[in-house]
Amino acid sequence: MCVVIGTFSAETIGVNFAREMGIEGTDAAALARLRALPVEDIVNGGKESNGEVMTYAGPILDGQFVTESAESAYRAGRQAKALLMIGSNSAEVPGGFIPANSKEELFALFGAHKAEAMRVYDPDGQSDFRTVMTKVTTDKVWAEPARMTARAFTKAGQQAYVYLFSYVPAPMRERMQGAPHASEIPYVFGTLDTRWGAESASPEDQSISRLMNSYWIHFAKTGNPNGEGLPEWPLYSPKTERLIEFRMDGTAAGQADAKKDRLDVIEKAFGN
Numbered sequence: 001m002c003v004v005i006g007t008f009s010a011e012t013i014g015v016n017f018a019r020e021m022g023i024e025g026t027d028a029a030a031l032a033r034l035r036a037l038p039v040e041d042i043v044n045g046g047k048e049s050n051g052e053v054m055t056y057a058g059p060i061l062d063g064q065f066v067t068e069s070a071e072s073a074y075r076a077g078r079q080a081k082a083l084l085m086i087g088s089n090s091a092e093v094p095g096g097f098i099p100a101n102s103k104e105e106l107f108a109l110f111g112a113h114k115a116e117a118m119r120v121y122d123p124d125g126q127s128d129f130r131t132v133m134t135k136v137t138t139d140k141v142w143a144e145p146a147r148m149t150a151r152a153f154t155k156a157g158q159q160a161y162v163y164l165f166s167y168v169p170a171p172m173r174e175r176m177q178g179a180p181h182a183s184e185i186p187y188v189f190g191t192l193d194t195r196w197g198a199e200s201a202s203p204e205d206q207s208i209s210r211l212m213n214s215y216w217i218h219f220a221k222t223g224n225p226n227g228e229g230l231p232e233w234p235l236y237s238p239k240t241e242r243l244i245e246f247r248m249d250g251t252a253a254g255q256a257d258a259k260k261d262r263l264d265v266i267e268k269a270f271g272n
Helices: 010-020 028-035 039-046 070-075 103-108 111-121 129-155 185-189 192-196 203-222 260-270
Strands: 084-089 160-165 242-246 252-256
Touching: 010 028, 070 129, 084 129, 103 111, 103 129, 111 129, 111 260, 129 160, 129 260, 185 192, 185 203, 192 203, 203 242
Parallel strands: 084 160, 160 242
Antiparallel strands: 242 252
């Protein structure tokens, strides 16, 4: 549940992809070779980059089917006139979206905001690259765009509710930095047994699933996720930036966004 912001040229990314496949040039011969690639090569293991440049553009602005980015539509007030529930997970993915192979390369991408980025993402300089990359990728691709969207909807007079999903099953907490991409979905829809088997979900897993399922049902029915017996999910406001966090220990609480400083520097460095 996210909005990915990007201003990369789809043509440039296409050329990068072709080179990744060993195809040089942009003439008819190169096009024929691209069209002859097998599906496995086109999927390319789901890679977004080769570690240096972007190689997958995702949806592109073709001027016909997709005429503008979600961000430009939101900022102009052209979004759907609907209530919004949006959020992100605490450790979406460890990489693949940002072309950097070291902390030095990663922080250099922040340009004039490099020092601020180092302060909020690696204050003592001791975090390993994978940890920092996971945080930056999570914030740049998911958390900050979600906040931008909530702000835009709120500015247009529409209500928004923001969540942060941080819950990780107890047996996995020692080896995971946080909740990975899409891991909230089986909790929301109550499909833990389908995903992991009938005996795999613990009572704690089932409890947070019931909690989240209740919020989503209330929102679908009334436009407000809150209901009797549920911890309050605060209505989002740019002034307070409160959200609900589904915490790693299985509890949930409405609170100020603890990642505000991180999202602020992402916005400064990469926002349009």
